[in-house]
Amino acid sequence: MQDPTAPIIKLVDICKTYQMGEIESHVLQGVSLEIHRGEYVCIMGPSGCGKSTLLNILGCLDQPTTGDYFLGGQNVAHLNDDDLSEARCKNLGFIFQSYNLIQQLSVIENIAVPLYYRGASDREMREKGERRASQVGLSHRLHHKPNELSGGQQQRVAIARALVNEPLVILADEATGNLDSKSGQEILGIFDELNAGGITLVFVTHDERMVERCKRIIRLRDGVLESDTIVKSTKQKTDRAFATEHSISTF
Amino acid sequence: MSFLNQHPVLRLVVSPQHLWRTMSLGLKTIWLHKLRSFLTALGVVFGVASVVAMLAIGEGASHEAQEQIKKLGSQNIILESIKPPDSQGGAGETRSMVIEYGITTRDIEQIRRTVPGISIVVPSRILKENIWNLDRKIEGQIAGVLPVYPEMRNRKVIEGRFFSALELDENLPVCVLNQTTAKKLFPLNTPEGNVVRVLGYYYKIVGVIEDEGQRIGGEGGDGGSSGDSTAQIFIPFTTMMDQYGETFFRYKTGGFEAEKVQFHEAIVRVNDTAQVVSRAAAVRQILQSNHKKEDWKITVPIELLRQAERTKKIFSIVLGSIAAISLLVGGIGIMNIMLASVTERTREIGIRRALGARQADIVTQFLIETVLLAGVGGVLGVIVGLAIPLAVSHFAGVTTVVKAWSPALAFSISVLTGIAFGIYPARKAARMNPVEALRHE
Numbered sequence: 001m002q003d004p005t006a007p008i009i010k011l012v013d014i015c016k017t018y019q020m021g022e023i024e025s026h027v028l029q030g031v032s033l034e035i036h037r038g039e040y041v042c043i044m045g046p047s048g049c050g051k052s053t054l055l056n057i058l059g060c061l062d063q064p065t066t067g068d069y070f071l072g073g074q075n076v077a078h079l080n081d082d083d084l085s086e087a088r089c090k091n092l093g094f095i096f097q098s099y100n101l102i103q104q105l106s107v108i109e110n111i112a113v114p115l116y117y118r119g120a121s122d123r124e125m126r127e128k129g130e131r132r133a134s135q136v137g138l139s140h141r142l143h144h145k146p147n148e149l150s151g152g153q154q155q156r157v158a159i160a161r162a163l164v165n166e167p168l169v170i171l172a173d174e175a176t177g178n179l180d181s182k183s184g185q186e187i188l189g190i191f192d193e194l195n196a197g198g199i200t201l202v203f204v205t206h207d208e209r210m211v212e213r214c215k216r217i218i219r220l221r222d223g224v225l226e227s228d229t230i231v232k233s234t235k236q237k238t239d240r241a242f243a244t245e246h247s248i249s250t251f
Numbered sequence: 252m253s254f255l256n257q258h259p260v261l262r263l264v265v266s267p268q269h270l271w272r273t274m275s276l277g278l279k280t281i282w283l284h285k286l287r288s289f290l291t292a293l294g295v296v297f298g299v300a301s302v303v304a305m306l307a308i309g310e311g312a313s314h315e316a317q318e319q320i321k322k323l324g325s326q327n328i329i330l331e332s333i334k335p336p337d338s339q340g341g342a343g344e345t346r347s348m349v350i351e352y353g354i355t356t357r358d359i360e361q362i363r364r365t366v367p368g369i370s371i372v373v374p375s376r377i378l379k380e381n382i383w384n385l386d387r388k389i390e391g392q393i394a395g396v397l398p399v400y401p402e403m404r405n406r407k408v409i410e411g412r413f414f415s416a417l418e419l420d421e422n423l424p425v426c427v428l429n430q431t432t433a434k435k436l437f438p439l440n441t442p443e444g445n446v447v448r449v450l451g452y453y454y455k456i457v458g459v460i461e462d463e464g465q466r467i468g469g470e471g472g473d474g475g476s477s478g479d480s481t482a483q484i485f486i487p488f489t490t491m492m493d494q495y496g497e498t499f500f501r502y503k504t505g506g507f508e509a510e511k512v513q514f515h516e517a518i519v520r521v522n523d524t525a526q527v528v529s530r531a532a533a534v535r536q537i538l539q540s541n542h543k544k545e546d547w548k549i550t551v552p553i554e555l556l557r558q559a560e561r562t563k564k565i566f567s568i569v570l571g572s573i574a575a576i577s578l579l580v581g582g583i584g585i586m587n588i589m590l591a592s593v594t595e596r597t598r599e600i601g602i603r604r605a606l607g608a609r610q611a612d613i614v615t616q617f618l619i620e621t622v623l624l625a626g627v628g629g630v631l632g633v634i635v636g637l638a639i640p641l642a643v644s645h646f647a648g649v650t651t652v653v654k655a656w657s658p659a660l661a662f663s664i665s666v667l668t669g670i671a672f673g674i675y676p677a678r679k680a681a682r683m684n685p686v687e688a689l690r691h692e
Contacts, residue, residue, distance in 0.1 A: 061605060062683045082609050090605020100602045100689070103285050117607040122268065161606070
């Protein structure tokens with residue numbers, strides 16, 4: 001659909017200002033960056049640096065006060081609510097710290113929610129849902145409710161849900177923050193697999209293990225980019241071995 | 252088609268599958284909080300139940316009234332003689348006087364001759380006396396009538412037969428009892444073939460006729476409107492004229508009084524139902540010009556019927572308003588809970604929005620949920636509402652009539668209530684900021 005070398009995310013001079021009573025708070029002050037297909041990016045910074053706001057804007061949940069945001073070539077900075085919803089549905093997958101599954105739905109139903117909002121048929125929802133569930137190793141838990149699953153399993157459901165619409169990019173906010181180290185490790189293994197399969201990941205995190213694996217670290221401070229470094233992961237190989245050991249299937 | 256498929260609300264219409272999916276999601280959520288949902292729907296349950304039950308009871312009451320009026324005959328005009336009010340007072344003066352009042356042969360003849368389109372005029376005379384079977388007695392009415400009487404008044408002969416034209420011509424002492432009299436005087440054996448005694452005369456019983464329904468608006472008057480438990484016997488009109496003459500004596504406190512009445516009652520049958528009202532006006536005019544005093548009364552069953560219908564309409568409006576108020580209260584209850592539910596499920600709304608739900612999707616979801624809640628309440632309400640009239644009929648002996656449209660109406664109102672009171676909470680849910688909704692604990 002477009003030049004494969006073109007960035008899938010391009011931020012141009014993004015500013016975000018919140019009006020709090022009479023005080024204006026400039027959370028983002030001119031952030032510009034590009035993210036290309038297949039990247040594994042960690043956004044870091046002290047609390048209050050604007051990284052959550054940046055993630056919300058990247059996730060089309062919030063809109064910049066000024067600046068342009070090209071997502072897959074489309075400028076989404078000033079879309080109306082409906083088009084923004086569609087952009088989220090088509091292009092983005094979300095993973096949250098607290099999993100954010102819908103409690104009254106089963107595993108497969110949770111996975112299929114994004115398809116539902118795209119108007120998919122029952123059959124498509126069932127087939128794609130099952131495929132993604134097996135991809136994260138949850139084929140045997142399709143009809144369980146979220147509260148019957150462990151934290152690690154719930155986060156795997158969330159990952160399957162983020163993948164089901166084949167988005168351009170997966171955004172995550174402290175994806176391993178609520179998990180014990182073993183489940184966290186498993187989840188990180190899945191992310192490695194996904195990235196190896198060409199999926200673009202943009203994460204906000206404090207998790208050192210994640211920072212060790214990612215390919216690029218963006219640091220924010222006081223609403224501006226402090227640094228943007230490409231790193232070479234040395235641990236990837238060992239972790240890939242860990243993932244296979246735990247029978248997490250690939251594409 | 253694909254465009255239609257994109258809009259969440261239109262999708263409900265064009266895709267039954269999508270509608271079913273949204274509904275099953277709503278049912279799931281309702282089922283998740285069973286007790287709360289039930290309590291929420293309770294207001295609508297009672298509202299709908301009261302609509303159905305009140306309509307059934309109201310319909311039953313008017314149905315009963317209409318049946319009774321129909322018994323009088325919708326083609327009939329009933330004339331009755333009543334004692335004029337001014338002759339009732341002043342007992343001292345009228346002590347030994349014969350009071351002459353009521354419908355006369357002249358009236359009947361004039362009606363017969365001048366009013367077109369009427370078939371028969373059945374006169375009858377009524378006497379109040381004790382009716383005896385050996386030593387059993389009952390106070391009742393002795394009515395001198397014509398053989399066509401049962402047909403004219405829609406009264407069924409239950410046992411035996413009514414007296415015949417031949418018996419009328421021959422002035423024979425035969426009689427027909429009504430049910431009340433038969434039960435009272437002949438509790439064990441069949442009355443047919445036996446005799447009853449009134450004053451000094453004996454009458455052979457040839458049959459039993461059913462009791463008269465309570466007459467609407469025909470209360471009072473000596474002319475003989477009768478409740479359904481009044482004892483009555485019917486004898487040929489000619490026999491009565493023969494035996495009692497035109498003057499009746501009645502003993503009263505402070506003396507006796509005599510009445511001279513030619514006809515106590517007369518029925519005019521109009522051939523065309525549509526003309527009953529205009530013919531009644533003509534009859535009324537004749538009586539007005541013939542009588543100086545108000546010693547007669549005219550009853551037009553079809554007019555009563557129309558009046559009963561008007562009354563029913565007012566009744567329905569009053570009941571309808573009461574039911575509407577209870578549904579309003581039920582609706583407010585639902586809205587209240589849905590608003591709480593929206594707050595409680597802020598997070599879910601945030602998740603759905605993040606995963607691509609449009610505002611319209613969220614509106615649809617919550618609206619369907621509210622409508623389902625109200626609809627389930629409506630179904631329960633219809634069941635309760637159908638059970639109440641059954642119970643009322645069974646235990647209180649009141650007739651109730653459930654019209655097919657009343658449960659349908661009540662149910663649709665409950666669904667409309669769901670829509671009306673669901674829109675605000677649903678819009679509130681849809682308009683939440685996704686970022687804040689996701690942050691909500």
